[in-house]
Amino acid sequence: MTDQNYIVEMKHITKRFPGILANDDVTIQVRQGEIYALLGENGAGKSTLMSMLYGLYEPDDGEILIRGRKVRFKSASDAADQNIGMVHQHFKLVENYTVGENIVLGIEPMKKAFGLFPYVDMREANERIRALSKSYFLEVDPTDVIADVGVSTCQRVEILKMLYRDAEILIFDEPTAILTPQEVEYLLRVMRELRRGGKTIILITHKIEEIKRVADRCAILRRGKLIGVLDVAETTTQEMANLMVGRNVDLQSRKTEAYFGEKVLEVDALSVRNDDRVQVVRNVSFDIRAGEIFAIAGVSGNGQTELADAIAGLMRVESGTIRLNGRDITRGNIRERTEAGVGYIPEDRQKYGVFLDFDLCSNLCLRRYYKAPFSKNGILDFDAFGRYADELIDDYDVRSAQGRKTSVRSMSGGNQQKAIVAREIEEHSALIIFVQPTRGLDMGAIENIHKQILAERERGAAILLISLELDEVMELADTIGVIYNGSLLKIAEASALTSQEIGQYMMGVTAN
Amino acid sequence: MKTISNDFGVKIKSALARFLVNEKWTRLTVPLFCIALTALLSSILLLILGKNPLTAFYSFLAGNGFAAKAKYGAGVGMISDFFQFLNIMAPLLLAALAFIFAYRCGLFNIGISGQMLLSGFLATIWVGYAKELSGGIAKPLVLGIGLIAGGIIGTIVGYLKYKFNIHEVVSTIMINYIISYVTGFYINSYYVDQVSRSSKVISTASRLTFTKTMVLGNYCNVPLGILIAIGMAFLVRFILERTVFGFELKAVGSNRNCALYTGINVGRQIVYSMMISGMLAGLAGVTYYLGFTNTIIPKTLPGMGYDAIATALLGNASPIGAILSSVLITIFQNGSSYMSSMVGVAKEIASVITGILLLFSACGQYFRTVASAYLRDLAEARPVRHESGEEGEENELRP
Numbered sequence: 082m083t084d085q086n087y088i089v090e091m092k093h094i095t096k097r098f099p100g101i102l103a104n105d106d107v108t109i110q111v112r113q114g115e116i117y118a119l120l121g122e123n124g125a126g127k128s129t130l131m132s133m134l135y136g137l138y139e140p141d142d143g144e145i146l147i148r149g150r151k152v153r154f155k156s157a158s159d160a161a162d163q164n165i166g167m168v169h170q171h172f173k174l175v176e177n178y179t180v181g182e183n184i185v186l187g188i189e190p191m192k193k194a195f196g197l198f199p200y201v202d203m204r205e206a207n208e209r210i211r212a213l214s215k216s217y218f219l220e221v222d223p224t225d226v227i228a229d230v231g232v233s234t235c236q237r238v239e240i241l242k243m244l245y246r247d248a249e250i251l252i253f254d255e256p257t258a259i260l261t262p263q264e265v266e267y268l269l270r271v272m273r274e275l276r277r278g279g280k281t282i283i284l285i286t287h288k289i290e291e292i293k294r295v296a297d298r299c300a301i302l303r304r305g306k307l308i309g310v311l312d313v314a315e316t317t318t319q320e321m322a323n324l325m326v327g328r329n330v331d332l333q334s335r336k337t338e339a340y341f342g343e344k345v346l347e348v349d350a351l352s353v354r355n356d357d358r359v360q361v362v363r364n365v366s367f368d369i370r371a372g373e374i375f376a377i378a379g380v381s382g383n384g385q386t387e388l389a390d391a392i393a394g395l396m397r398v399e400s401g402t403i404r405l406n407g408r409d410i411t412r413g414n415i416r417e418r419t420e421a422g423v424g425y426i427p428e429d430r431q432k433y434g435v436f437l438d439f440d441l442c443s444n445l446c447l448r449r450y451y452k453a454p455f456s457k458n459g460i461l462d463f464d465a466f467g468r469y470a471d472e473l474i475d476d477y478d479v480r481s482a483q484g485r486k487t488s489v490r491s492m493s494g495g496n497q498q499k500a501i502v503a504r505e506i507e508e509h510s511a512l513i514i515f516v517q518p519t520r521g522l523d524m525g526a527i528e529n530i531h532k533q534i535l536a537e538r539e540r541g542a543a544i545l546l547i548s549l550e551l552d553e554v555m556e557l558a559d560t561i562g563v564i565y566n567g568s569l570l571k572i573a574e575a576s577a578l579t580s581q582e583i584g585q586y587m588m589g590v591t592a593n
Numbered sequence: 594m595k596t597i598s599n600d601f602g603v604k605i606k607s608a609l610a611r612f613l614v615n616e617k618w619t620r621l622t623v624p625l626f627c628i629a630l631t632a633l634l635s636s637i638l639l640l641i642l643g644k645n646p647l648t649a650f651y652s653f654l655a656g657n658g659f660a661a662k663a664k665y666g667a668g669v670g671m672i673s674d675f676f677q678f679l680n681i682m683a684p685l686l687l688a689a690l691a692f693i694f695a696y697r698c699g700l701f702n703i704g705i706s707g708q709m710l711l712s713g714f715l716a717t718i719w720v721g722y723a724k725e726l727s728g729g730i731a732k733p734l735v736l737g738i739g740l741i742a743g744g745i746i747g748t749i750v751g752y753l754k755y756k757f758n759i760h761e762v763v764s765t766i767m768i769n770y771i772i773s774y775v776t777g778f779y780i781n782s783y784y785v786d787q788v789s790r791s792s793k794v795i796s797t798a799s800r801l802t803f804t805k806t807m808v809l810g811n812y813c814n815v816p817l818g819i820l821i822a823i824g825m826a827f828l829v830r831f832i833l834e835r836t837v838f839g840f841e842l843k844a845v846g847s848n849r850n851c852a853l854y855t856g857i858n859v860g861r862q863i864v865y866s867m868m869i870s871g872m873l874a875g876l877a878g879v880t881y882y883l884g885f886t887n888t889i890i891p892k893t894l895p896g897m898g899y900d901a902i903a904t905a906l907l908g909n910a911s912p913i914g915a916i917l918s919s920v921l922i923t924i925f926q927n928g929s930s931y932m933s934s935m936v937g938v939a940k941e942i943a944s945v946i947t948g949i950l951l952l953f954s955a956c957g958q959y960f961r962t963v964a965s966a967y968l969r970d971l972a973e974a975r976p977v978r979h980e981s982g983e984e985g986e987e988n989e990l991r992p
Contacts, residue, residue: 432851439843
């Protein structure tokens with residue numbers, strides 16, 4: 082087979098970010114007219130790799146060839162010139178424009194009325210959009226306003242935007258994460274149509290089932306490295322899952338025998354709606370005992386974050402109750418809950434966990450600043466701040482350029498996370514919620530945080546661990562609950578489940 | 594090797610860049626750099642007009658009692674000019690503090706003008722026209738009315754934001770108009786002075802400035818307001834930097850989500866911060882209308898309410914910085930008449946200079962970013978090589 086058959090080649094790509102090797106000597110070759118899947122867990126480097134193909138980053142090492150010719154993309158428009166289009170996970174649409182206007186935005190067909198006054202010929206544009214949408218089964222009405230149409234239509238608009246710009250290579254970034262099963266069905270059909278139309282599709286996903294159904298070949302990434310490229314038709318789901326997750330690292334031995342105490346957290350029939358009035362947590366019930374790590378596994382966007390936010394008090398509960406040590410905290414405000422014994426390591430650490438513009442010292446004292454000895458009669462005592470901060474910096478090995486005076490913005494993500502973990506653990510709360518505690522961290526930092534989670538378990542804290550990383554769940558959990566579409570599909574002892582079984586529940590398969 | 598002049602240029606540039614990005618002093622060096630640029634550009638402007646910039650700058654200082662004028666009238670001297678300078682600076686500083694208090698909580702109070710006008714108006718009609726009140730009672734009453742009137746408007750704005758998510762910029766602009774026209778209507782209907790067409794003059798007892806007071810043989814208008822203003826600057830600094838309340842306020846201003854996560858009552862903090870901002874604006878209003886002047890021009894919002902925003906930003910939104918920046922802005926604004934008479938250019942040139950100053954100070958962060966990017970490029974282009982001759986940077990700034 083000659084190189085001419087490959088439309089996209091990325092050879093020996095290496096990309097480093099501070100503290101992370103996002104891609105390590107990755108080579109992929111995509112043929113014209115195939116659906117090529119990139120499979121891997123969160124943080125495996127899939128998105129980074131595709132961002133380089135789309136011109137958002139430049140690789141540190143390696144080269145990119147399009148249609149056999151070497152290219153260097155400095156921006157997304159360079160990539161667009163090579164007929165590469167990307168359907169982002171978060172739509173980039175103008176809410177109060179129509180579908181058609183959104184599609185032509187930037188390349189409007191101009192005409193001149195009376196040979197003088199320029200205007201956008203929406204009629205012609207809409208005709209073309211209708212033709213395109215018909216040929217690929219992408220049902221849209223170009224005159225609808227974006228604000229009035231659903232998520233799935235928005236996605237079709239994004240796809241049409243690419244097609245309208247004559248994109249030949251389409252990158253889909255986790256396209257099904259936000260879709261219902263029926264919509265997923267529809268999207269997969271569209272993808273097949275696109276392939277029939279001669280388009281090349283690169284699909285980023287961590288859902289094996291989808292790959293099995295549409296993809297021709299599949300590259301598996303793990304921790305930035307290419308593990309292998311498989312022919313999908315000749316590989317079982319099982320094999321792909323094994324390769325994606327990798328062998329379990331032998332951390333199990335570090336975990337001590339479980340001693341469960343009293344029930345600490347009792348969640349009963351909890352439902353939560355988000356700002357868009359969508360029910361994101363549906364009738365969830367579970368208990369966590371002292372000394373137990375209860376892990377919630379699930380694909381991103383299935384209600385995990387909202388569940389944690391509802392327990393911590395950041396989101397309003399629609400119905401159901403939350404009890405902590407027998408006390409009803411369902412309606413309590415955030416501070417009441419913290420005082421009652423809820424520690425929370427949030428998913429988005431820079432949005433919720435720290436004040437980037439404050440120094441490390443203030444950030445470490447966020448749970449205590451209003452109490453003695455940190456303040457007396459409303460007056461802050463910075464000596465007490467400093468002493469406490471130095472203690473935590475020492476104990477938890479938080480590294481920064483200027484000690485407690487460092488602005489948190491200038492610290493690395495790993496050290497920001499260490500600071501948050503230190504602050505929350507040091508409260509010795511009865512319940513500690515960890516959401517994605519190791520996201521974006523390097524191996525050393527991950528181990529460190531895992532050790533601390535286990536130490537808290539030994540102390541007798543109830544721990545709610547929410548993670549997208551299946552191996553993290555498998556390593557740490559005593560009990561596992563699998564969440565899908567807002568409901569807990571399965572709750573079982575960790576030892577009673579294999580990661581393959583969990584994977585199936587994560588995809589919503591219950592008949593087992 | 595490059596040519597000598599080229600190398601020298603690099604040295605100057607890198608010294609300047611280091612001066613600007615210096616971690617410890619950047620809060621001082623960047624404004625200094627902006628002031629230097631302003632002096633440079635306005636000198637060029639004056640030279641184009643055929644005037645001597647040095648005379649102009651000297652006149653600005655002399656107009657404010659920082660330097661001697663050529664001649665003085667009977668009974669007045671340098672010190673009189675200085676007290677007049679303090680008379681204007683007091684309300685400006687208070688108004689700037691009002692802006693800072695809201696700004697540090699992430700709110701943009703552009704209703705300072707309206708808050709000033711309303712509190713000035715209420716104090717005028719309730720205390721200023723009560724001839725029988727003695728100074729010892731009238732003056733505290735004036736201050737109290739200023740605090741309460743401004744505080745109420747601020748609270749309304751904060752509550753609208755907290756309860757109905759109405760943006761404070763929108764509500765304050767609307768309230769500005771309401772206050773301007775309502776007070777204008779009352780002044781024109783009931784309190785107008787038929788000759789001056791503005792409100793009747795208030796009683797001397799209620800005025801916060803002691804007029805025609807003899808200081809060192811000169812008649813001076815001694816403002817009570819400046820003591821209040823400077824006192825408030827330190828009080829605001831204390832509240833923001835040393836109290837739990839200030840800590841929570843800045844937390845809300847810095848990251849509302851994280852403030853929520855921390856357990857801070859974000860809504861209450863927004864209302865309080867707007868209330869206190871309004872109170873400070875109210876104090877600015879009474880020191881302006883019952884101090885610096887003694888009358889209100891109907892249907893006119895004080896421009897000081899907007900100058901205060903610029904003053905606050907020039908001072909890095911810090912209370913102590915605001916003292917320095919209000920000194921600077923007042924020098925240009927108050928000194929403009931004398932400068933104009935001495936140099937022979939329109940006094941509006943002072944507004945132009947203020948404008949240039951604000952323009953540059955708004956670019957402060959940009960200068961700093963450019964400087965640090967330049968240093969980074971330099972470090973990459975010539976690793977380790979460039980390590981000599983970093984002293985003498987101070988000289989590069991002075992035009």
